[in-house]
Amino acid sequence: MRFDVITLFPEQFRILSREGVVARALSRGIAELRLWNPRDFAPGPHRRVDDRPYGGGPGMVMLFEPLAAAIAAARAASPKSQVAYLSPQGTRLDQDAINDIAAKPGWILLAGRYEGIDERLLERCIDQEWSIGDYVLSGGELPAMVVMDAAIRLLPGALGHERSAYEDSHMSGLLDCPHFSRPEEIDGLRVPKVLLSGDHGAIARWRRQQALGRTWLKRPDLLAKMTLDQATTLDQATTLDQEAR
């Protein structure tokens, strides 16, 4: 899977190629990352990438021409990729959206800065608009990295052997169960006995029950969102739970 990122701050993306799942996927060729700086496509001696907004007001707007040229160059290099602008106006991303994103051959991600981009880019050059959440950010670079992290970890071979472990927990649509490790007791706080029992059936039941309970209490909206098949699993878990009592 190929990511072409259009950004005024390409240096920020070094973090992805240094360590972790994304770095490993990049070094293994499971994913590719290419950075495009609009400043390299800005004409004239001053190579302007931003200018004052028509109609006045504070701040600057990213100019159409350098961004359109950078997008065209990225499209030429990655003809199968669609263009997505990371923006507060975008469709809110969730795991279902990430699954769809990871199923495509590649994406050209545009990260905004200043007050945003010239609106005509949305008309002429951008296919999709995505948001990672409702809070004010300084740029679209971190959202772009969030999308890349979430999508790349889904690619075959990205997670290696531990993927199956994630599969049934993270992909169940439920919150995680509580996690414990050494020592058994900290300041009077002990590890739940079932986790020390070695009874893997009971441990699996307890974990499922805890995940269900926490999701019910903290994020009932996730439960409501579960698809039919997950709901079936939910029934199975509940049955298991009833048997256990």
Ligand SMILES: CC(C)(C)c1cccc(C(=O)NCC2(NC(=O)c3cccc4nocc34)CCCCC2)c1
């Ligand atoms: C009502 C709300 C959401 C608080 C809001 C309302 C108005 C402006 C912003 C805002 O943050 N403007 C700055 C800006 N943000 C983003 O790019 C951005 C923000 C949040 C999630 C994102 N996902 O992708 C990109 C995202 C970066 C600089 C270029 C202009 C966009 C926010």
